[in-house]
Amino acid sequence: MSDMTWDSSRAIAVIINDKFSNTDVLSLDDEELLGMMKKAGLLDKLPEIGKDEREDCLFDIKCALSRIIEGDEDYDAHQGDAWV
Numbered sequence: 579m580s581d582m583t584w585d586s587s588r589a590i591a592v593i594i595n596d597k598f599s600n601t602d603v604l605s606l607d608d609e610e611l612l613g614m615m616k617k618a619g620l621l622d623k624l625p626e627i628g629k630d631e632r633e634d635c636l637f638d639i640k641c642a643l644s645r646i647i648e649g650d651e652d653y654d655a656h657q658g659d660a661w662v
Contacts, residue, residue: 591639
């Protein structure tokens with residue numbers, strides 16, 4: 579966890595999911611997520627970033643959290659569909 583960055587969305591999501599199970603990602607706003615990250619001790623380990631970049635990173639974390647909760651972490655949206 580020492581080399582965690584804001585781009586470590588999956589690692590952050592795993593920690594959030596462990597500390598705050600049953601999170602409703604669809605109703606989770608940025609301030610709530612930041613509060614969860616603070617309670618989990620993550621904000622102390624992450625560097626300061628600008629507001630616009632932070633919003634993008636929080637969106638990525640929510641997406642990663644959703645995928646972990648739903649159990650579809652291996653889904654690759656860029657993978658081609660099977661030819662039928």
